[in-house]
Amino acid sequence: MHLSEITHPNQLHGLSLRQLEDIARQIREKHLQTVAASGGHLGPGLGVVELTVALYQTLDLDRDKVVWDVGHQAYPHKLLTGRYKDFHTLRQKDGVAGYLKRCENKFDHFGAGHASTSISAALGMALARDAKGEDYKCVAIIGDGSLTGGMALEAINHAGHLPKTNLMVILNDNEMSISPNVGAISRYLNKVRLSDPVQFISDNLEEQFKNVPFFGESLTPEMERVKEGMKRLAVPKVGAVIEELGFKYFGPIDGHNLAELTTTLKHAHKVAGPVLVHVATVKGKGYALAEKDQVGYHAQNPFNLATGKAVPATKPKPPKYAKVFAHTLTQLAENNPKIVGITAAMATGTGLDKLQKKLPKQYIDVGIAEQHAVTLAAGLACEGMRPVAAIYSTFLQRAYDQLIHDVCIQKLPVFFCLDRAGIVGADGPTHQGMYDIAYLRCIPNIVVMAPKDEAELQQMVVTGVNYTEGAIAMRYPRGNGVGVPLMEEGWEPIEIGKAELLRSGDDVLLLGYGTMVYPAMQVAEILSEHGIEATVVNARFVKPLDEELILPLAKRIGKVVTLEEGCIMGGFGTAVTEALQDNDVYVPVKRLGVPDILVDHATPDESKASLGLTSPQMAETILNAFFKSKETAVVS
Ligand SMILES: Cc1ncc(C[n+]2csc(CCOP(=O)(O)OP(=O)(O)O)c2C)c(N)n1
Numbered sequence: 001m002h003l004s005e006i007t008h009p010n011q012l013h014g015l016s017l018r019q020l021e022d023i024a025r026q027i028r029e030k031h032l033q034t035v036a037a038s039g040g041h042l043g044p045g046l047g048v049v050e051l052t053v054a055l056y057q058t059l060d061l062d063r064d065k066v067v068w069d070v071g072h073q074a075y076p077h078k079l080l081t082g083r084y085k086d087f088h089t090l091r092q093k094d095g096v097a098g099y100l101k102r103c104e105n106k107f108d109h110f111g112a113g114h115a116s117t118s119i120s121a122a123l124g125m126a127l128a129r130d131a132k133g134e135d136y137k138c139v140a141i142i143g144d145g146s147l148t149g150g151m152a153l154e155a156i157n158h159a160g161h162l163p164k165t166n167l168m169v170i171l172n173d174n175e176m177s178i179s180p181n182v183g184a185i186s187r188y189l190n191k192v193r194l195s196d197p198v199q200f201i202s203d204n205l206e207e208q209f210k211n212v213p214f215f216g217e218s219l220t221p222e223m224e225r226v227k228e229g230m231k232r233l234a235v236p237k238v239g240a241v242i243e244e245l246g247f248k249y250f251g252p253i254d255g256h257n258l259a260e261l262t263t264t265l266k267h268a269h270k271v272a273g274p275v276l277v278h279v280a281t282v283k284g285k286g287y288a289l290a291e292k293d294q295v296g297y298h299a300q301n302p303f304n305l306a307t308g309k310a311v312p313a314t315k316p317k318p319p320k321y322a323k324v325f326a327h328t329l330t331q332l333a334e335n336n337p338k339i340v341g342i343t344a345a346m347a348t349g350t351g352l353d354k355l356q357k358k359l360p361k362q363y364i365d366v367g368i369a370e371q372h373a374v375t376l377a378a379g380l381a382c383e384g385m386r387p388v389a390a391i392y393s394t395f396l397q398r399a400y401d402q403l404i405h406d407v408c409i410q411k412l413p414v415f416f417c418l419d420r421a422g423i424v425g426a427d428g429p430t431h432q433g434m435y436d437i438a439y440l441r442c443i444p445n446i447v448v449m450a451p452k453d454e455a456e457l458q459q460m461v462v463t464g465v466n467y468t469e470g471a472i473a474m475r476y477p478r479g480n481g482v483g484v485p486l487m488e489e490g491w492e493p494i495e496i497g498k499a500e501l502l503r504s505g506d507d508v509l510l511l512g513y514g515t516m517v518y519p520a521m522q523v524a525e526i527l528s529e530h531g532i533e534a535t536v537v538n539a540r541f542v543k544p545l546d547e548e549l550i551l552p553l554a555k556r557i558g559k560v561v562t563l564e565e566g567c568i569m570g571g572f573g574t575a576v577t578e579a580l581q582d583n584d585v586y587v588p589v590k591r592l593g594v595p596d597i598l599v600d601h602a603t604p605d606e607s608k609a610s611l612g613l614t615s616p617q618m619a620e621t622i623l624n625a626f627f628k629s630k631e632t633a634v635v636s
């Protein structure tokens, strides 16, 4: 059977082991070709090809519910659920999403993107099933990295207390998060997974049983039980912790052995109550380069399958903001042992792996545990340390109460560095950094700032690590800087609350924030071609706003435009509007930013064009809003 013929996972039912292995081969091939061509997550999905095929062979997806944690590993799922023919559009505008989405496909039973949610969702579905008196299966598949997330443990705590609620949790244990997994849970799993007796039993018993007549290729459930029992005898700790928490434990099983997976899953489905199946997989399985460099191949831009090398950029690009941030922080940390960089399992994404390499004692990776990261930082700050919490804008949403309750109410000097703020592109709505301006500026005792470029970011890093009056947060975007010269050292901090006047003009006041400052200058040039002269201000701070500069300019010029790469509601433009109102400066304000919608996956430029946020579009909007009489077609 060709993979393209599979539009429903139930078509796997009744296939022979050989046919299933061939389907797995085709999935792996398609997965590799697609990610090589258009980029995306590689290692995670390659690691669960056999698991997906085996699981779906044991389920009835017309009834049963499956919840994938994060969903970045669910490309095999997508290929078995009718998206083979569109799979080449993966993560592209109007194409197949990179994560599960209920609105994309009926087999995407629960969307994700952020980690550690699957067990809660699957348990909710199970409780609903029981309330309806139905009996379909509910299965969560969670990775060992995502299991370090507090939510997952909260759900396990709840599910383990419901002995009558049938729920299967499959732990996809590849010993990796994006970087090598961290923490006591990961250490325990490795002990179980790699213990000699378990390895011996798994490797040898299997072989022995196959020589027994009648068993042939696969173990019968009864023999599976014998094997499980022998594992327990050999290593009492195998799953002991899990079983103490109320789950029946199966495993660890080889996550690439279709026969063993199928037998174990069929057996485990028959067990009442909460069940955890511990599956040992290899991240990047089947592509040697990805198996060898599991960090580097977690996700990839388009690359050459044969060499594994990224497709070279057409022209050299400025350094990434993350790289500039990490380099600057590491330099400062070298001269200040109180600086501690904290990441929540995003060492490479934030660039903090540089700090880890150079100053390991001033680096902490807490795993996928943003809530813990923030309150840990608060504890460090209490004791005079200089914690720098480098957490993506979208992932910091996970720790909002800790930010308020543990940091700001106590006015603790924690420096939050929000990477991936603004439109991130292919990761889509779950990963856009849309809300941080709004969700931060409303909290007391926190300074909120954004650099206009990578050079000003360096200055803001110095500003942040030196600020001790309370919390301070800096946002910056995914991707490359604008290409301005960078100083190696001696960066000057910026006076808190001080904006920067970049251009003068009497017709309209353009207030740019962060990544929208350079576009504001471009807009001013376009307006100038229409005889309209704009004043442009780099606001730098949304809290405290530089009212000393902004209010008199607004009053004198009489027309104000705010530009931000974030949600308009509650964002930078709202802050300006509030300040004008509160100071009785009654002038019209046009707020440009992201309206009250979700920004789907596309390239950032495509998203900005869809949102009317390119410079020509914004110039046109301003002309239409304030200068109708001078309206002429703006070259877009
Ligand atoms: C709340 C949250 N924090 C961080 C991330 C970024 N992230 C995506 S996948 C991943 C690693 C997940 O590890 P695991 O669950 O073991 O899956 P694997 O990639 O190993 O298959 C991380 C940290 C996220 N998606 N959600």
Ligand SMILES: CC(=O)[C@@H](O)[C@H](O)COP(=O)(O)O
Binding pocket: 070, 072, 113, 178, 299, 349, 420, 424, 427, 478
């Ligand atoms: C699945 C997940 O959440 C991460 O892999 C995320 O996609 C990383 O984003 P960046 O590529 O912006 O670091």
Ligand SMILES: [Mg+2]
Binding pocket: 143, 144, 145, 146, 172, 173, 174, 175, 176, 177
């Ligand atoms: Mg993992």
